Amino acid sequence: MRLSGKTTIITGAGSGIGRATALRFAEEGARVLVLELDHENGQSVVNEIEQMGGTAAFYQLDVSNWKQVEDVFGDIDAKYSNIDVLYNNAAVFWGEKDAAIDELDVEVLEQIIKINLFGTMYCSKAVIPLLKKRQGGSIIHTSSSCGIIGVPNCDAYSASKGGIISLTRSMAVEYGPDGIRTNCIAPAAIHTPMIYESDLNKDTFDEQEFLSKGTPLRKWGRSEDISNIALFLASDESSYMNGAILVADGGITIS
Ligand SMILES: NC(=O)c1ccc[n+]([C@@H]2O[C@H](COP(=O)([O-])OP(=O)(O)OC[C@H]3O[C@@H](n4cnc5c(N)ncnc54)[C@H](O)[C@@H]3O)[C@@H](O)[C@H]2O)c1
Numbered sequence: 443m444r445l446s447g448k449t450t451i452i453t454g455a456g457s458g459i460g461r462a463t464a465l466r467f468a469e470e471g472a473r474v475l476v477l478e479l480d481h482e483n484g485q486s487v488v489n490e491i492e493q494m495g496g497t498a499a500f501y502q503l504d505v506s507n508w509k510q511v512e513d514v515f516g517d518i519d520a521k522y523s524n525i526d527v528l529y530n531n532a533a534v535f536w537g538e539k540d541a542a543i544d545e546l547d548v549e550v551l552e553q554i555i556k557i558n559l560f561g562t563m564y565c566s567k568a569v570i571p572l573l574k575k576r577q578g579g580s581i582i583h584t585s586s587s588c589g590i591i592g593v594p595n596c597d598a599y600s601a602s603k604g605g606i607i608s609l610t611r612s613m614a615v616e617y618g619p620d621g622i623r624t625n626c627i628a629p630a631a632i633h634t635p636m637i638y639e640s641d642l643n644k645d646t647f648d649e650q651e652f653l654s655k656g657t658p659l660r661k662w663g664r665s666e667d668i669s670n671i672a673l674f675l676a677s678d679e680s681s682y683m684n685g686a687i688l689v690a691d692g693g694i695t696i697s
Contacts, residue, residue, distance in 0.1 A: 454532025456483030458634030505561030578621030614685030
C-alpha cells in the first residue's frame with residue numbers, strides 16, 4: 443500500500459493513462475478524485491474503484507475553464523482535509539486539426555493550448571494553496587516526446603507540451619521550499635484511445651514499419667507503463683525528486 447491514506451487528484455482520469463493510474467492509485471490505498479470532462483467515463487472509473495473496495499469521487503470538469511477549476515478545487519478543499527497529489531494528465535491530441543503553424547487554424551491553436559497548457563496551469567494554481575496548507579505534496583505534469591523533439595504537423599500540441607516542461611522546472615524551484623515537488627512524465631507511443639488521433643488512423647500508416655524503425659523497444663507502451671511511473675512520483679519513494687522530466691517512450695526520442 444504505497445499510497446495508503448493519501449488523497450490524490452487525477453485529471454482526465456476517464457480514459458487511457460489517467461484511467462489506469464486511477465485504478466493503480468486506488469489499489470495502493472489512495473482515495474482518488476477523478477476530474478474528467480466525459481461524465482460517463484469518469485463516473486465509470488469511480489464505480490470500478492468502489493467495486494474494488496476503494497474510495498473515489500467524480501467531478502465533471504473542463505480543465506480549460508478557470509471558473510470551473512476554481513469551483514471544483516474549492517469544493518475539494520471544503521470536503522477533504524488533506525490533498526497529497528495532483529496528477530495533471532488531461533490533454534487533447536487532435537491529429538486531424540493540429541498542423542504546421544502556417545496552416546493552423548487560430549481557433550484550434552487556442553483551444554489546444556488552452557486545454558493542454560492552461561489546463562495544467564489552472565489546476566496547478568488551484569492546488570498550490572491546498573498543498574501549502576499541509577506543507578508539502580507531489581504534483582505530476584504530463585509532457586510528451588513532442589515537447590522534447592521536433593515532430594511535424596502538430597505545432598500546437600508540441601508547444602503546449604514544451605511549455606509544460608518549462609512549467610515543471612519553474613514550479614519545482616518556486617515551490618520546493620514549501621515541500622511541494624513538481625515532476626513531469628513525457629510518454630510516447632502508449633496504446634490508448636489518443637493514438638487513434640495520430641497517423642495510426644490513416645491508410646498509409648504502416649504499424650510494423652513504425653514499430654521496427656521508429657521504436658527501439660519494438661512495441662507499443664501500455665497505460666500501466668506510465669501509471670507505474672506516476673505511482674512512483676506520487677509516493678514517498680521519490681521524495682528527493684523535484685523538477686525531473688521522466689521520459690517513457692521506448693527510446694523514441696533518443697533514436
Ligand atoms: N498515448 C500516448 O502515446 C501519449 C504520448 C504522449 C503524451 N501523452 C499524454 O498522456 C496524457 C494522457 O493521454 P492518453 O493517451 O491517456 O489519452 P486519452 O485520450 O485516452 O485520455 C485523455 C483524457 O483527458 C480527458 N480530457 C480531454 N480534454 C479534457 C478537458 N478539457 N478537461 C478534462 N478532461 C479532458 C479526455 O476526456 C480523456 O479521458 C495526455 O496528457 C497526453 O498528451 C500520451
